[in-house]
Amino acid sequence: MAVDVRAPEHPRVQRLEQVWEERPGILGWLTTVDHKRIGLLYFFTTLAFFGAGGIEALLIRTQLAQPESKVLAPDTFNELFTTHGVTMIFLFVIPMTTGAFGNYLVPLMIGSRDMAFPRMNALSYWLFLGSGIFIYIGLFMGFGPNAGWFDYVPLALRHFNPGPNVDFYALGLILNGVSSTLAAINFIVTIFKLRAPGMSLNRMPLFCFAMLAVSLALIFALPALTIDLVFLELSRKVGFQFFIPGNGGDPLLWQHLFWLFAHPEVYIIVLPAFGIATSIIPTFAKRRMIAFPLVALAELLVAFIGFGVWAHHMFATGLPTITLVFFAAATLMVVIPSTIQVYAWTMTVSAGRPEFRAPLLFIGGFIVFFVMGGLSGIMFAAIPFDQATTDTYFVVAHFHFIIFGAAVFPILGGMYYWFPKVTGRLYHEGLAQLSFWLAFVGTALTFFPMHIVGLIGMPRRVYTYPHGLGWDSYNLIETIGSYILAAGLLLVAFNLIYSRFSGAPAGPDPFHGGTLEWTIPSPPPHYNFAVIPTVSSAYPNWDEPDRAVDAGKLERGELTYEAGHETPTSTVRDGVFDEVVDMPSESPWPVTLAFFAALALVMVLISHYAIAGIFLLLVLFSLAGWHWKEPQEA
């Protein structure tokens, strides 16, 4: 190899460095449009919310450790379990997987220099941050959301819930939904258009397929939640009658719209985890994924079927039997694409030469919990069983195996896996394996006994319970488990912080991964790729001849585009080179717009509608200011 593509002293590379460099300091972070910096902003913010949600969980478990405990007042308990659910779903898992992992990795995996709409990407982050702060201000003022994360009416209506608690929930989630929608649009267009020339859809990494499936699901699921929340706020603020039976309304409308969003949401939560698993497994099993096209299709199919199963959350609400049977059958169908993936993961590991380092261990834990949570999930398709266990701890056990075991374990594994790429340093392997076993044992101890207490009748969301029902020892075990789990998570955090400063240098490709992010230096430079990479398979980093071709291209200045702030686009299906587009540079408008949007919601919250209107006008002005400066003027 004549020239390393990563060679920093090459004049073309130095020119790229100048063109793509952003302003330093705090102002640089406020105006950044670099997908990697936005990814990091998402990462640290969601991690903070994960900490908050975790503390809420520990408080809940502490209260439930013993019968008739008085650690928390009933109202506080309600606020804590609601905020815990809202935080973990809307402020941790989704923004962590899409915002942090997706933003950082998708452009690197497809060989692009940024997302398709970099400024909109920044806007997504700032809106998300606004929504999180908004909801937490409510909690700290003593008005945390308190009607459960699915916020059923009539409990959530003004008559039963006169404080502003539910308003913080509804308005915060509307803002959060706008943020997720914009992020999803960005991912879809990025994946369709910015793939390196040569990366046809069948050569796209499975992680990107998962992100595509998630984004499509978000695009079509979030509007149902947004409309539902608008209906709720109109009902609470100005007395609209959507949910009032005497006046032609129907409280079940809330549930239908909510679950029409929230079941796809479950797959939105776990699909990125599938994507992370399909990234980690080939690297440590040292072979390509088995059944690559089937796994890609299964990822899309899970997202699609997810739209046809919402009413299985409502089997106990008195829907007609024919409806129940339809949704039970649709629910069983989800088994097919899920099983395809489980077989593909386990067979790839067993057909390869697996090296059980920490990331792969976490994926192992993920598969165990996904299968167990999946099996208890199928049981809900049996309508009588579902009706018997609705609102018991059995349901809590099931969805925590899925949402914690199956969604968070790959996130933790992914943190270790891409840590060397992001920081340029290796994590501590021994501590990482110890943290896995603590988290694994903790998760099993916390959530497995919930199946049993659920089956013997313990309802969810009770703030305490009497002696002598046979629930005491199970609850104590769960609480002990939750502290072990917390210890495991703290160890992950400690390992990453410690290794950030004292880890051994990682080099560009410590694990010999297959995808494009491993072809570039760690941490990645601002422009990502000195040469837009040559791609002839789904594992381009294992195609050594192609990497040598790239080195030649750097010498000749082919596909380097160092003249301006540019990246090439390609055709949607075949990835044929199309044109070079100018990418926008840093901009103060996204953060400004998000600020005005959040203020508009604050004004709605305190019922100053005219002032809210003024802030919405300022949102439009920000939008105009944003587009006044065009990418080619940078």
Add this chain to the structure above:
Amino acid sequence: MSVIRSMHAPPGRADRHRIARPNGWWGVVVFIATEATLFGTIFGSYFYLRFRTAAWPPKGIPDPAVTVPAILTAVLVATSLVVQLAFWAGRAGRVRAAQWLLVLALIVQGAYFGIQMHLFLDDLDKFSPSGSAYASIYFTMLGAHHAHVVFGMFLELFLVLRLVAGLTNYRLIGLQATTFYWHFVNVLALCVLATQIYAAL
């Protein structure tokens, strides 16, 4: 492989040289898809509530007006043609023509919006949105559509101002996106009108 530095080429030429749709085209199409789902949810809720109520509209609430909204909707839908012509003019490099066509569309749509607001306030005088689920969904649906009309006019106004400084590829793609957005808003207008005719039958 000929490299087209599209953003530096005269706008319109880059548009003809592309072999695939540009990023902006995909962005607005996906945005419209999610917006359409949003309105689909509103229409779905409308009929969900309708089939849980015997009388639609309920007693004491007048049938929705049909004749004036039908004429107004026809006028609004006609502006789809005007904005489409503006895009074609822009693509052909006739900036001033594009600009004046947008101004024409704006005037017509502004008049439409003014009369619609008058009808909306008139309805509010007759019956309150907090009187029945019918009234709630009726005003929510109309309000959501009017908000979209306002946003569409904002996009046109922005483009009219930007085209003063000439045409760039960025503005041409913006013009195309605005065109698509207006076609979408006009399809919505027809759907909203259909629910009004349905309730008045």
